[in-house]
Structure formats: structure tokens, C-alpha cells
Amino acid sequence: MYGHAFRLTGNWSAAEDVMSLTFLEAWRLRHRIDADGGSLRPWLLGIATNVARNTRRAARRYDDALTRMPRAEQVPITINEAKDPKSLQADLRDMGLNAVVDYIPKGKKCSPQPRSQSFLSKEEAPLPVWPTPESQEPGFTIDPKVVKDGQTAVLEFSVSEQPEKTVAGIWASVSNGPVADCELVDSTEAPLGPPQDN
Known part of the structure; x- marks a missing residue:
């Protein structure tokens, strides 16, 4: 059988x-x-x-x-959701957004960098990120309509929690090609995204 x-x-x-x-x-x-x-x-x-x-x-x-199904106008992402990247990635994909999501702890960085040779410029695919309204739980809001069929949104989150406040960061871009898996490595550089040109 x-x-x-x-x-x-x-x-x-x-x-x-x-x-x-x-x-x-x-x-x-x-x-x-x-x-x-x-x-x-x-x-x-x-x-x-x-x-x-x-x-x-x-x-x-x-x-x-x-x-x-029409894509959502804007998708809010809370800081707690950002700390659980696999679940957030699954939720975004269920909404029809092809996304790769990673959480980068303090003192770490994704390797290899850049993770794709096909990242689009901010002019070609501006993946806007806004803070959530103050009435909501702290986090980010993204616009999924920027990501077209065959493209991948790459979201990297980092959260630094201190007794008096929580500071969160996001790096977001859109790729037209394959995206490498994130392997966390020790780093003293900024944790999110590819190295910045000086």
C-alpha cells in the first residue's frame, strides 16, 4: 500500500x-x-x-x-515576533510574502555577506520599514507589495534589551536571486546587513 x-x-x-x-x-x-x-x-x-x-x-x-488573496497593505511585526524568526517567516509566507527572516543576537553577524548577489537597490525595490504606531506593541511595519513574484524579502532583526529600555533594529532588502542561509559568527561590526562601504 x-x-x-x-x-x-x-x-x-x-x-x-x-x-x-x-x-x-x-x-x-x-x-x-x-x-x-x-x-x-x-x-x-x-x-x-x-x-x-x-x-x-x-x-x-x-x-x-x-x-x-490580496496582500496586506502593511504588516506589523512586534519585537517578540522578531525574536522567533522561523515562526515569523512561516507567518509571512502564509500571507503570500516570500521572506527569509533571521534574528541576530548581540555580538553576532550573518555569514556569508552579502547573502545574495542579486539584492536590488533601494530605488528598484524600496522595502520601507516604519516603527509601529505608539498605540501598538513596539516593533516594525513593512509593506509587502514591494516584493514581486519570484523575489525574496530578506529581514534581519537585532534586539538589545537593557533594564531601562529595549532597542531594536531591522535590516531589510529585496533579492531577485537565491539568498544564502544565515550562519551566525562572532563579530564586532554592526550586526545587521552587509558591511557598509566607507
Whole structure:
């Protein structure tokens, strides 16, 4: 059964899901089984084929719905959200914004720099960043409409917490090409973005 599900999906994880759903559907339809009907294998393979087809259709409808959804005018990002970059990255991608998000602790920097050879200039793709209104939790607001299809927003956050105040920084840019993963290395330079030309 698992091999059949894998041949239908081409993905181990999706095959596991198809197999689980197949047995759930078989249990739901168990009253249709004839006790003297012979092997259940063809019946189960038929269910698996239908489950895989329905799963593909549902995924396609979901992707189509996401592309039709208008992007938010502005996206607020709180300081606490910035400290959890993987969750923030997933949330931004769920909103339809292709983004790479990293949190850079004090005394660290992303390596390699620059992380992309295809960063657009601020004139080509100005990814504006504003402080959130004072009525909201401290953080940033970005405009996702600047990031076009096939482009990636790169957001690096740094937060310095002191007893009397919290200081947060963001470096934001848009890339037309691949973006290298952030490997944190010790640094005495400014923590965000590529080195500045003097």
C-alpha cells in the first residue's frame, strides 16, 4: 500500500498521509465489504488512488486561493515576533510574502555577506520599514507589495534589551536571486546587513 501511495505522490511524507487517509476511508466504508468477496487489495488500491487525486486537487485549490488573496497593505511585526524568526517567516509566507527572516543576537553577524548577489537597490525595490504606531506593541511595519513574484524579502532583526529600555533594529532588502542561509559568527561590526562601504 505504501509503495502504491509513493508512486502516486512521488513524496514519502505525502505517501504516508495518503496511506493514513486510505485506511480511514476504508474503515468508514467497511460496511460495503462482502465477506466472500475475495482480496481487499484492489479495493484498497482504488481508495488510495482516489485519496491521492483528492489530496492533489485540494492542494491545487489552496495554492490558487493563496495567489488570489490580496496582500496586506502593511504588516506589523512586534519585537517578540522578531525574536522567533522561523515562526515569523512561516507567518509571512502564509500571507503570500516570500521572506527569509533571521534574528541576530548581540555580538553576532550573518555569514556569508552579502547573502545574495542579486539584492536590488533601494530605488528598484524600496522595502520601507516604519516603527509601529505608539498605540501598538513596539516593533516594525513593512509593506509587502514591494516584493514581486519570484523575489525574496530578506529581514534581519537585532534586539538589545537593557533594564531601562529595549532597542531594536531591522535590516531589510529585496533579492531577485537565491539568498544564502544565515550562519551566525562572532563579530564586532554592526550586526545587521552587509558591511557598509566607507
